Amino acid sequence: xxxxxxxxxxxxxxxxxxxxxxxxxxxxxxxxxxxxxxxxxxxxxxxxxxxxxxxxxxxxxxxxxxxxxxxxxxxxxxxxxxxxxxxxxxxxxxxxxxxxxxxxxxxxxxxxxxxxxxxxxxx
Numbered sequence: 001x002x003x004x005x006x007x008x009x010x011x012x013x014x015x016x017x018x019x020x021x022x023x024x025x026x027x028x029x030x031x032x033x034x035x036x037x038x039x040x041x042x043x044x045x046x047x048x049x050x051x052x053x054x055x056x057x058x059x060x061x062x063x064x065x066x067x068x069x070x071x072x073x074x075x076x077x078x079x080x081x082x083x084x085x086x087x088x089x090x091x092x093x094x095x096x097x098x099x100x101x102x103x104x105x106x107x108x109x110x111x112x113x114x115x116x117x118x119x120x121x122x123x
Contacts, residue, residue: 003050005050005069006050006051007050007051007052008050008051008052008053008069009052009053009054009055009060010022010052010053010054010055010062010069010109010111010113010115011055011056011057011060011061011062011063011111011113012041012054012055012056012062012111013056013061013062013111014110014111015039015041015054015056017088017110017111018041018054018056018109018110018111019032019041019054020087021087021088021089021109021110022041022043022054022109024083024086024087025080025083025084025087025089026043026071026080027076027079027080027083028044030042030043030054035053038055038056038057039055039056040053040054040055041053041054041055043071052069052071062109062111062112062113063112063113063114064108064112064113064114065114068106068114068115068116069115069116070104070115070116070117070118071115071116071117071118072118072120073105073117073118073119074119075119075122076119077095077103077105077117077118077119078095080105080117081094081095081105081107081117084107087110088110089107089108089109089110090107090108091105091106091107092106092107092108092114093105093106093107095119100121101118101120101121102118102119102120102121103118103119103121104116104117104118104119105117
C-alpha cells in the first residue's frame with residue numbers, strides 16, 4: 001500500500017456553506033458535482049494523492065469527536081489558520097510543532113467537524 005487512506009468525506013448539513021468555508025480557508029476552488037445522487041465538493045488531488053470531498057448525504061452527521069483527518073496545508077499552514085475564524089470556523093489548536101514531521105493545527109469547521117491541518121517539514 002502506498003497510502004493507508006485512499007479517500008475521505010467530510011459531512012455537511014449546509015453544503016454551500018461548507019464548500020464556501022473550505023474554498024476560503026484553502027484559497028482554492030472546490031469543484032462541485034453530484035455523485036450517486038449526493039452533492040460532493042471535491043478537494044484538489046492528483047492521481048497518486050489521497051482525494052476527498054465535502055458531502056451532504058442523508059445518513060451522515062458532522063461531529064467534533066471521533067476520527068480526525070488531516071488536510072495537507074503544504075507550506076501555507078499559518079495563512080490557512082488565519083482564515084479559519086473569519087470564515088466562520090474555530091481554531092482549537094494553533095500551529096504546533098510535531099518534530100521532524102513538521103507542524104499541525106486543529107479546527108472546527110462551520111458544520112461542527114473537527115479537522116486537522118498538516119504542514120510537512122521543509123526539505
